[in-house]
Amino acid sequence: MKTFELQKSIQHPVLITDPKMIHYFTGESFHVAERFIGLLVSPHFVHLFLNDLFPTQFSSGELVRFNDAQDAIKVLAPYLKTDKLYVDRQMQAGFLLRLMKDLPLLAIEIDQQADRVRAIKNADEIEKMRKASHLNDLAMREVKKLMIPGVTESQVASQIESIFMSLGADALSFAPIVAFGDNTADPHATPGNRVLKEVDSIIVDMGCKKDGYCSDMTRSFLVGDSPMKKIYEVVLKANLAAIQAVKPGVPFKHIDQAARDVITQAGYGDYFIHRTGHGIGQDVHEPYDVSSVNETLTQVGMIFSIEPGIYIPGLGGIRIEDLVCVTLDGVEVLNQDSKTQAQR
Numbered sequence: 001m002k003t004f005e006l007q008k009s010i011q012h013p014v015l016i017t018d019p020k021m022i023h024y025f026t027g028e029s030f031h032v033a034e035r036f037i038g039l040l041v042s043p044h045f046v047h048l049f050l051n052d053l054f055p056t057q058f059s060s061g062e063l064v065r066f067n068d069a070q071d072a073i074k075v076l077a078p079y080l081k082t083d084k085l086y087v088d089r090q091m092q093a094g095f096l097l098r099l100m101k102d103l104p105l106l107a108i109e110i111d112q113q114a115d116r117v118r119a120i121k122n123a124d125e126i127e128k129m130r131k132a133s134h135l136n137d138l139a140m141r142e143v144k145k146l147m148i149p150g151v152t153e154s155q156v157a158s159q160i161e162s163i164f165m166s167l168g169a170d171a172l173s174f175a176p177i178v179a180f181g182d183n184t185a186d187p188h189a190t191p192g193n194r195v196l197k198e199v200d201s202i203i204v205d206m207g208c209k210k211d212g213y214c215s216d217m218t219r220s221f222l223v224g225d226s227p228m229k230k231i232y233e234v235v236l237k238a239n240l241a242a243i244q245a246v247k248p249g250v251p252f253k254h255i256d257q258a259a260r261d262v263i264t265q266a267g268y269g270d271y272f273i274h275r276t277g278h279g280i281g282q283d284v285h286e287p288y289d290v291s292s293v294n295e296t297l298t299q300v301g302m303i304f305s306i307e308p309g310i311y312i313p314g315l316g317g318i319r320i321e322d323l324v325c326v327t328l329d330g331v332e333v334l335n336q337d338s339k340t341q342a343q344r
Contacts (some may be wrong), residue, residue, distance in 0.1 A: 002026075002117065003039075003046050003060050009113045013042040013082050016114055018090035020283055022048075024118055030054055036072035036095055039078060041114075049076055053163060067098035073098045075104045086111035115287035117323035119279055120301040125213065126325055129281070131305055132169075132215035133323055135208050139163045140219055140337045143206070146223060150199050153178045169208035173215060177205035184220070184317040187274055187309060199224035201316040214284045218307055218321035219333050231268065231310050232318050234341055237321045238262040238308040242276055244291075246306075246331035247322055252294040259308040260292065268310045275276055277305035280323060302326045303334070 002025045005012065016022055016039040019086045027046070030037055038049040046061025049072060056063065057128045066075045073095060084107040087096065100108060121129065146156045157178040164172060179189035180196045183201045196202070200223040207216035220229055220235070242259035256276040263272045277290035281305055288296045290304055307321030323334040 003041055006041050006114055006117050007043055007046070009117060010041070010043060010085060010086070012085055013069065013080065014086045014088075014111050014114055015040050015070055015076075015091070016111075017092065017095065021088055021090070021114060021118070024282055026058060027062055028056060028058060030056075035068075036076075038072075038076060038139055040076070042082075044080070044130050047079055064139045069186075073102060074130065075154065077102050080106060082236045083107060084109065086113070087112060094248075097295065118281065120299055121281060121303055121325070122301065125281065126303070128213040129215070129325070130321065130334055131272075132173075132208060132210040132213050133217070135164065135167050135169050135210055136206065136215040137335055137337040138167050139203070139208070141171075143204055144221070147196060147202060147223070149174045149196050149200075149223065149338060151196050153180055153189075153191035153194050153196075156204075158281050163205075164208040166335050169210050170212075171209045173207035173209045176207075177203065177218075179203045179317075180243050182316055184315055185311045185313050185315065187311055187317065188198050196223065201226050201228040201322055203317060203319055205319065205321065211293070212282055214248065214280055214282065214304055215322060215334075216280055216284055216296045216321065218319045219337060219339070220320060228316050234263060234266040234268060234312055235318045235320050237266075238272075239306055239322065239339065242306045242326055243322065243331060243333060246298065246326060248298060248300050248328065249327055250287055250298050252290045252298065254297075255306070256290050256292050256294075259306070263310060264307060268312075271310045271312050272308060273311060274309065277307055277321075279304045283323065286307065298326045300326050300328055 022039045033049050040047040046056045049064045050065045076285035084187050110317045143185045160176045178191040180194045181192050181200050183189045202221040205218040238259040241262050245255045245258035279286035309319035311317035325332045
């Protein structure tokens with residue numbers, strides 16, 4: 001059980017209130033809206049605090065019920081017989097402030113252990129990530145066939161979900177990004193009525209869910225004699241440099257630096273405007289991010305994206321993204337779709 005893995009790694013209780021994180025540790029999904037939910041994990045016990053409105057099959061510990069006439073924080077407080085409590089980063093401020101008021105002597109800190117447990121995938125999780133990424137490879141081959149001058153971004157985007165479903169995916173992991181020409185200068189462009197031209201650049205960022213786990217991949221293509229050819233080669237070089245930097249015990253910031261150095265040395269440093277990557281698993285964005293400020297060390301089983309990009313307003317952008325898994329001897333790249341040919 002995931003809760004047991006967390007128990008082994010902590011000395012003080014951890015209160016998890018993020019429903020997505022609770023799902024990861026319990027296997028149950030809860031949609032509680034504004035109501036409180038809390039999974040309290042200590043080295044010796046597990047309690048789930050849940051409103052009577054919501055059914056559950058919780059069997060990993062003790063279920064503590066309350067109703068709308070009760071103050072959930074006052075129900076929780078007697079169980080916090082500790083001098084220090086760790087809470088997740090997503091805890092609502094309203095609940096946290098009331099907890100601090102009711103227990104003013106309790107030292108409250110932000111939890112990192114739950115993030116660490118979630119970030120390190122076991123063999124079953126890694127295999128599910130491989131399968132989801134393979135579906136992304138297959139889907140991208142079909143998406144490429146749609147890139148005919150005259151087609152619009154939204155027309156391509158509208159077909160991506162049906163392509164994934166035909167390949168056996170369960171759902172999209174996020175709304176796909178399809179951008180042409182100068183729209184590719186926006187890293188999070190929304191597909192619109194921009195028409196693909198005879199000479200153009202393309203970005204497709206898409207992913208699916210399979211057996212509860214997400215994929216995420218970006219490919220850039222060039223149509224005709226695009227002025228983005230040189231930039232494509234720089235981004236590809238940055239992508240490969242960052243992947244080569246991945247191995248156990250490397251700070252995430254060093255992986256980011258490997259990509260950033262390539263782009264900076266080519267003269268485009270000011271146009272690489274986001275982090276190099278992010279963790280991924282049951283959610284498309286999970287701990288830890290591959291950024292210039294993250295000193296967390298990589299560990300075997302961590303899966304994250306490598307997605308450097310260059311975005312020049314008025315001209316266009318290029319992004320190339322793969323998912324990678326840290327292995328005992330280095331790195332496994334989960335995506336196999338070709339990156340070496342920029343031309344569509």
